[in-house]
Amino acid sequence: MTGARAFSSPLDLQSVRADFPILSRELAGGFPLVYLDSANSSQKPLQVVKALEEHYLQHNANVARAMHQLGAEATAAYEGGRDTVAAFIGAANRDEIVFTKNASEALNLAAHTLGAGLKPGDEVVISEMEHHSNIVPWQLACERTGATLKWFGVTDEGRLDLSDVEQLITERTKVVSLTWVSNALGTINPITEIAAKAHAVGAVMVVDASQAVPQFPVDVSTLGADLLVFTGHKVVGPTGIGVLWGRYDLLASLPPFLGGGEMIEVVRMTGSTYAPPPARFEAGTPPIAQAVGLGAALDYLSGIGMDKIAAHEQAITAYALEGLQTVPGLTILGPTEPVDRGGAISFELDGVHPHDVSTVLDTRGIAVRAGHHCARPVHERFGMQSSTRASFYLYTTPEEVDALVDGLGFVRSFFKVD
Amino acid sequence: MQLDSLYQEIILDHYRSPHHAGLAEPYDVEVHHVNPSCGDEVTLRVELDGETVAGVTHQSVGCSISQAATSVMSDLVIGKPVSEGMATYEKFLELMQGRGNVEPDEEVLEDGVAFAGVAQFPARVKCALLGWSAWRDATAQALAKSEGVSNA
Numbered sequence: 238m239t240g241a242r243a244f245s246s247p248l249d250l251q252s253v254r255a256d257f258p259i260l261s262r263e264l265a266g267g268f269p270l271v272y273l274d275s276a277n278s279s280q281k282p283l284q285v286v287k288a289l290e291e292h293y294l295q296h297n298a299n300v301a302r303a304m305h306q307l308g309a310e311a312t313a314a315y316e317g318g319r320d321t322v323a324a325f326i327g328a329a330n331r332d333e334i335v336f337t338k339n340a341s342e343a344l345n346l347a348a349h350t351l352g353a354g355l356k357p358g359d360e361v362v363i364s365e366m367e368h369h370s371n372i373v374p375w376q377l378a379c380e381r382t383g384a385t386l387k388w389f390g391v392t393d394e395g396r397l398d399l400s401d402v403e404q405l406i407t408e409r410t411k412v413v414s415l416t417w418v419s420n421a422l423g424t425i426n427p428i429t430e431i432a433a434k435a436h437a438v439g440a441v442m443v444v445d446a447s448q449a450v451p452q453f454p455v456d457v458s459t460l461g462a463d464l465l466v467f468t469g470h471k472v473v474g475p476t477g478i479g480v481l482w483g484r485y486d487l488l489a490s491l492p493p494f495l496g497g498g499e500m501i502e503v504v505r506m507t508g509s510t511y512a513p514p515p516a517r518f519e520a521g522t523p524p525i526a527q528a529v530g531l532g533a534a535l536d537y538l539s540g541i542g543m544d545k546i547a548a549h550e551q552a553i554t555a556y557a558l559e560g561l562q563t564v565p566g567l568t569i570l571g572p573t574e575p576v577d578r579g580g581a582i583s584f585e586l587d588g589v590h591p592h593d594v595s596t597v598l599d600t601r602g603i604a605v606r607a608g609h610h611c612a613r614p615v616h617e618r619f620g621m622q623s624s625t626r627a628s629f630y631l632y633t634t635p636e637e638v639d640a641l642v643d644g645l646g647f648v649r650s651f652f653k654v655d
Numbered sequence: 656m657q658l659d660s661l662y663q664e665i666i667l668d669h670y671r672s673p674h675h676a677g678l679a680e681p682y683d684v685e686v687h688h689v690n691p692s693c694g695d696e697v698t699l700r701v702e703l704d705g706e707t708v709a710g711v712t713h714q715s716v717g718c719s720i721s722q723a724a725t726s727v728m729s730d731l732v733i734g735k736p737v738s739e740g741m742a743t744y745e746k747f748l749e750l751m752q753g754r755g756n757v758e759p760d761e762e763v764l765e766d767g768v769a770f771a772g773v774a775q776f777p778a779r780v781k782c783a784l785l786g787w788s789a790w791r792d793a794t795a796q797a798l799a800k801s802e803g804v805s806n807a
Contacts, residue, residue: 593720652719
């Protein structure tokens with residue numbers, strides 16, 4: 238047993254949790270849900286679900302191309318979502334926000350359109366701690382164009398290895414694409430510092446902010462990124478919507494990604510001209526209700542305060558790091574101190590495979606992720622095949638962390654690990 | 656959800672000391688199967704003697720369910736005609752997909768009946784089938800090879 242340890246958060250957790258009905262669920266065996274998988278997908282507050290419901294029940298129609306009153310309402314609602322996203326991340330201009338179906342599509346858009354300018358001899362730099370969605374699109378772009386893929390290594394502490402940065406980012410580098418917060422290690426990378434090095438050689442800086450935007454205030458006007466992506470469902474918003482933010486002049490210089498309705502200017506059978514951003518990158522009927530829901534989600538987070546959410550995340554992560562390190566045979570993958578570290582903790586438990594850890598925890602109502610978390614290379618880097626990951630959000634309580642630590646003790650006794 | 660029904664003692668025994676583990680010579684075909692969603696991997700070798708499974712050896716990384724299932728599978732097919740092994744697979748698959756409503760046949764499945772509880776954990780069914788899919792693939796390739804059909 239862990240006993241009561243000191244914990245202090247600026248959030249009123251009871252009132253936050255009241256907005257998320259799912260957190261009151263009881264699972265099989267009468268165990269209350271302990272949801273520690275928010276880095277995978279966050280839960281949704283009533284405010285978001287109600288916004289979706291109101292949109293579908295009162296304002297539903299297609300956007301832009303529908304000329305009637307509901308079409309105008311749906312368009313206003315969809316574009317309102319864009320305004321909210323732009324304000325939330327400090328974009329200079331609402332036209333810098335492109336809606337995609339998820340962060341993976343946004344990264345594929347980036348790799349495809351930036352890839353159009355790559356040629357043999359050019360280099361793209363990523364890192365060993367990337368999610369597969371920030372590895373594979375660049376591998377494909379390099380295969381298509383003959384460009385070379387290079388990557389930052391990871392130190393034993395789970396930090397980005399900057400020792401060979403001068404050899405990595407050179408005049409041949411055209412794109413640097415890095416995760417801001419690692420989904421497997423939790424590491425927060427020094428984006429602004431790397432962006433300066435990328436810009437010094439004329440390269441474009443792409444940032445995967447899928448785990449960053451949910452956790453702390455983001456201001457793209459000072460970050461140094463040229464393109465940045467995140468996804469709706471990790472920021473208490475709906476699935477089916479992702480965001481690509483780009484500096485407007487860069488977006489305006491990029492070719493289309495997917496072709497179709499609404500991304501064109503004039504279509505002739507002999508060739509077409511394309512709409513300016515963001516429409517150029519939004520072919521077909523977009524995720525309309527999802528944009529409304531995403532707007533409601535970001536309003537919800539702003540109402541609570543991203544500063545407070547970041548402070549809570551920091552506090553609960555520190556509390557969990559401390560608790561997990563009391564479990565015998567447990568090894569944390571990534572930084573063990575809550576410094577420059579996000580709220581996802583992957584770990585290995587001696588003698589018990591992560592699937593078995595997660596199944597046993599699941600029978601006690603505790604939801605964690607087991608596997609390689611779409612980040613196989615970083616597991617390989619640490620000689621691990623897979624790991625168990627617990628991740629936290631604005632509704633996570635210290636009691637839930639205690640339940641995890643106790644649950645891991647039970648796992649060890651169940652598998653007779655000493 | 657009953658943990659003990661999932662992790663029966665037989666399963667844990669096979670997990671701790673899997674049968675036919677460690678890749679051996681000679682063999683006809685070697686395959687490598689992975690479970691991309693979780694990262695479990697198995698390398699498996701099959702040796703046929705005509706229509707009979709002369710040998711199966713394997714080396715794997717994965718959870719208790721996948722390792723134990725591969726161990727039990729090896730016991731079930733070695734020394735049997737390929738057709739009987741395939742029929743056993745069908746029985747095992749039926750059990751896995753039965754959501755707990757299929758009564759396992761101990762005559763056919765032997766230690767495999769211990770996996771009946773896995774059927775109630777949908778996320779774990781693919782773990783129990785990984786070794787089987789590797790064996791079926793390797794065996795099909797070995798048969799094709801012995802019939803002189805190119806597999807390239």
